[in-house]
Amino acid sequence: MTAHWWNALAVLPALLLSPLLLGIIGKTKALAAGRKGAPLLQPYRDLLRLLGKGAVYGRTATWVFRAAPAISLAAILTASLMLSAGPLAAPLAFSGDLVLFAYLLALSRFALIAGAMDTGSAFEGMGASREAAFSAFAEPAFFLVLGVLAWEEKALSLSAILGGADVASWSAKIPSLALAATALFLILLAENSRIPVDDPATHLELTMIHEVMVLDHSGPDLAFILYGSALKLWLFSAVLVSMFMFSSGPAWVSMALFLGGMFGVAVLVGVTESVMARLRLGRVPQLLGLAAVLAGLAALLLMAGGRP
Amino acid sequence: MNPEALALAAPASLLIGAAVSLACGKRSGVAAWVAILATSFAAVLGTASAANVLRSGAGWSIEAAWSLPWATFSVGMDGLSAYFLAFILALAVPAAAYGKGYLAHEGDSRWAGASWAFFQILVASMAVVVLARDGVLFLIAWEGMSVASFFLVIHDHRRPEVRSDALVYLVATHLGAAALAAMFGLWGRGAGSLAFAALQGAPLSRNVAWVLFLLALVGFGSKAGLAPFHVWLPKAHPAAPSHVSALMSGVMIKMGIYGLMRFILMSGPPPAGWGYALLGIGALSAVGGVLYALAQHDLKRLLAYHSVENVGIITMGLGAGLLARTAGLEAVAMAALCGSLLHVLNHGLFKSLLFYSGGAATQAAGTRNMERLGGLLRRMPVTGAAFLAGAAAICALPPFNGFVSEWLIYSGLFNGALQGPGAVSAVLFVTIPLLALVGGLALACFAKASGVVFLGEPRSEEAARCKEVSPWMTVPMVLTALACAGVGLAAPWALRIVAPAARELAGISSNAAWNTSLGAGPLSAVVLAGWMLLIVAGIMLGFRRLLLKGKALSEAPTWGCGYAAPTARMQYTASSFAQPLLEPLSRLMRPSLRKRRPKGIFPERASFSSHYDDPADRTIFDPAITLLERLAGALRPLQQGRLQVYLLYVLLTLVALIAWEVLA
Numbered sequence: 001m002t003a004h005w006w007n008a009l010a011v012l013p014a015l016l017l018s019p020l021l022l023g024i025i026g027k028t029k030a031l032a033a034g035r036k037g038a039p040l041l042q043p044y045r046d047l048l049r050l051l052g053k054g055a056v057y058g059r060t061a062t063w064v065f066r067a068a069p070a071i072s073l074a075a076i077l078t079a080s081l082m083l084s085a086g087p088l089a090a091p092l093a094f095s096g097d098l099v100l101f102a103y104l105l106a107l108s109r110f111a112l113i114a115g116a117m118d119t120g121s122a123f124e125g126m127g128a129s130r131e132a133a134f135s136a137f138a139e140p141a142f143f144l145v146l147g148v149l150a151w152e153e154k155a156l157s158l159s160a161i162l163g164g165a166d167v168a169s170w171s172a173k174i175p176s177l178a179l180a181a182t183a184l185f186l187i188l189l190a191e192n193s194r195i196p197v198d199d200p201a202t203h204l205e206l207t208m209i210h211e212v213m214v215l216d217h218s219g220p221d222l223a224f225i226l227y228g229s230a231l232k233l234w235l236f237s238a239v240l241v242s243m244f245m246f247s248s249g250p251a252w253v254s255m256a257l258f259l260g261g262m263f264g265v266a267v268l269v270g271v272t273e274s275v276m277a278r279l280r281l282g283r284v285p286q287l288l289g290l291a292a293v294l295a296g297l298a299a300l301l302l303m304a305g306g307r308p
Numbered sequence: 309m310n311p312e313a314l315a316l317a318a319p320a321s322l323l324i325g326a327a328v329s330l331a332c333g334k335r336s337g338v339a340a341w342v343a344i345l346a347t348s349f350a351a352v353l354g355t356a357s358a359a360n361v362l363r364s365g366a367g368w369s370i371e372a373a374w375s376l377p378w379a380t381f382s383v384g385m386d387g388l389s390a391y392f393l394a395f396i397l398a399l400a401v402p403a404a405a406y407g408k409g410y411l412a413h414e415g416d417s418r419w420a421g422a423s424w425a426f427f428q429i430l431v432a433s434m435a436v437v438v439l440a441r442d443g444v445l446f447l448i449a450w451e452g453m454s455v456a457s458f459f460l461v462i463h464d465h466r467r468p469e470v471r472s473d474a475l476v477y478l479v480a481t482h483l484g485a486a487a488l489a490a491m492f493g494l495w496g497r498g499a500g501s502l503a504f505a506a507l508q509g510a511p512l513s514r515n516v517a518w519v520l521f522l523l524a525l526v527g528f529g530s531k532a533g534l535a536p537f538h539v540w541l542p543k544a545h546p547a548a549p550s551h552v553s554a555l556m557s558g559v560m561i562k563m564g565i566y567g568l569m570r571f572i573l574m575s576g577p578p579p580a581g582w583g584y585a586l587l588g589i590g591a592l593s594a595v596g597g598v599l600y601a602l603a604q605h606d607l608k609r610l611l612a613y614h615s616v617e618n619v620g621i622i623t624m625g626l627g628a629g630l631l632a633r634t635a636g637l638e639a640v641a642m643a644a645l646c647g648s649l650l651h652v653l654n655h656g657l658f659k660s661l662l663f664y665s666g667g668a669a670t671q672a673a674g675t676r677n678m679e680r681l682g683g684l685l686r687r688m689p690v691t692g693a694a695f696l697a698g699a700a701a702i703c704a705l706p707p708f709n710g711f712v713s714e715w716l717i718y719s720g721l722f723n724g725a726l727q728g729p730g731a732v733s734a735v736l737f738v739t740i741p742l743l744a745l746v747g748g749l750a751l752a753c754f755a756k757a758s759g760v761v762f763l764g765e766p767r768s769e770e771a772a773r774c775k776e777v778s779p780w781m782t783v784p785m786v787l788t789a790l791a792c793a794g795v796g797l798a799a800p801w802a803l804r805i806v807a808p809a810a811r812e813l814a815g816i817s818s819n820a821a822w823n824t825s826l827g828a829g830p831l832s833a834v835v836l837a838g839w840m841l842l843i844v845a846g847i848m849l850g851f852r853r854l855l856l857k858g859k860a861l862s863e864a865p866t867w868g869c870g871y872a873a874p875t876a877r878m879q880y881t882a883s884s885f886a887q888p889l890l891e892p893l894s895r896l897m898r899p900s901l902r903k904r905r906p907k908g909i910f911p912e913r914a915s916f917s918s919h920y921d922d923p924a925d926r927t928i929f930d931p932a933i934t935l936l937e938r939l940a941g942a943l944r945p946l947q948q949g950r951l952q953v954y955l956l957y958v959l960l961t962l963v964a965l966i967a968w969e970v971l972a
Contacts (some may be wrong), residue, residue: 130754
């Protein structure tokens, strides 16, 4: 893959539009519930307001608590360099970058968990423990999905295994692709703390997972965390959408398709949240197991189909 | 000096150092200084000799007559030996310095000189193990290593549990050595000599080769701590003083890995079955090790179980590399083998770092029970930061070294799955999610360990009183932490140290196939991404500082949902942290829970405790030992404790022997 200076532009949609996904999810849920809902741009306003504020720190907290949000966001930002946005190729692409992508997200999680444990609060410890557990169960499923995609395209770089669909091989691939996409959607819901795994709108600490981990953060730190989770949602959605992107066609069409797909995923998340209740915590590993089974089935279909 | 003399001078100077330390007797400070100087001197000599071989690519071997039966004094060095020699000696130096600080509180004890002598004997015998080119010399050095480490484990011999754990270790290590002796015996009988050169040339039938492989797997696997031969490891490593734990967990168990690799080099091109076997046993150790690590309350035992996990990862890389070799995928084999070899060094670095910092914390607090620790980062800033760095490295988080070697192993697995023939491809594909699961669980486990021990509030008086340890201990921590980051951020350079050994194991003569397809380019991209991550993190931290400039910053109690008087005991405990992970697996892990539920309208007392027994103990070793005891019990009537009876035994034996001589 040749590196051009304009490849750096590929991160711009993610940087600029990721909070919009949260706005769309919120709007979808409000409309489904018959409410008017917050404006689409509300997440941007929240972020700006938080960036302008001061901060309150717990007396127990050390430098770990203060540095965690910035490090977590930095890891997600670095991971965003590896995804292309429609026609814009990723700035960083090499054979094996999918492993780096997954481990950068792990670093971001580790930083937030350490920050939560630093507060000494039982609530935050509880959230941290659940987040660590569910992410650990999600990890094998995510790698299986990556393995399926890598197998289909015979490549090991995210930009090479995503967005390279062509009409000729489409029909042969679609069954395994659909299974892998379903698995990835389940992982997306779990990793981004959405219903049915976690409820970002709950008001009871005992039932929270991700939200309770960041209870003590305030001001710019909280803004970093909120922006980081929006960006993470964008990254997972981008992988999901890019699985179905065609490599041919004019650039503006594929950009429009990409963005349309991204907003479509946000609507889908919103609809899922509107029609489903949360699972009991003990059921979440089973959901992630289901994701792994679906991805495993996709792999079996591919292997049984022989090598292209 | 020529490299041969340099290499031999390294263990020699350590043995001289051991003699001097022993002569120091009670003066522990002097004995420690001798050990530090001898280890550093040996490290300079040994790494110079290893660097020579690694740079020139030309190995050497020398042979001399020896008065021992069936033995020649053969030593030699190739890429594999050079890499391991440099690794052993380089990591022994910080361990010695740390040990001086760690043992300082004991003052001048009677055992000080002996303890430092055994430390140097351990390092010297490990160096001889990797240099030996003769079965007898190898086994002697192997035994020296086991015995020296036994005496180091039993350092705190006044505590009964230390004595019993050390005995388990002594038995386990000799069972392994027995398997190795059998292996060399069987092999040497066919070859007519125990010199490695003769063994290497001996033609092996398929069945004999398999028997030798299984014996090597038991013998070397039990030293390496591969499941299910790992039972001694979580007992012996926590019982030892922390500088010894670091040396044993970081370095000594890798002698088992070295042995396996040496066996594969000597026995000729490995069959695919060995690759599958190593991959399977590696995966079992990795998953089992990390699961049982999660279940631990004892910090040092948790770290010991992580050694089982990481040795498993190393073995997975080795197995994947051998499979790729049999499938003719040179580049893939190189990726997996380089990852496996580099993980040996990386695990040595971060496990030493974790034992240094974890050991400092448990020594300062006087307990290894994590439920009684907490908030140590505030009280021991350097130690705490070092542990966090080690935790990030062992979880394979970029930009630290663990990520680079695991990335190489992933690269081998993915590429092998994509390019390999049917069965190889399918097996490697299945291994990928397993390694990912291990990664996720390790992250949870170290989030727990660093969070519960170093963050939050102290859970006991002892933890609240902790003070930062002496520079003798903190400086080795800082240096190994920097080395962890350094290997991660300069990986292509580190790769040059392991490439010769990886080429030998892959059975190829040049890096060319690897460099062009998989190796150099992507690896430098990984390193580039690591630097980018650092830069982005720096920018974000700077941006945060800019945002907060001139803003109102205040301190308040942690949000406790309206509780007026929170206590530190209310914090999430280590057991609670691991519960969501272990609960879904409880049928597999079979915890023994002791519950006393609250009763009545005004409950007074309630308690809960959980304990996870090692399944290898429960299902294999405990029944085996019970059986052995029952069998041995049958012999008990022979032991009457009366002199006359024993004299009768002697007489009967003599008569029997004479009869045999006469009749035969």
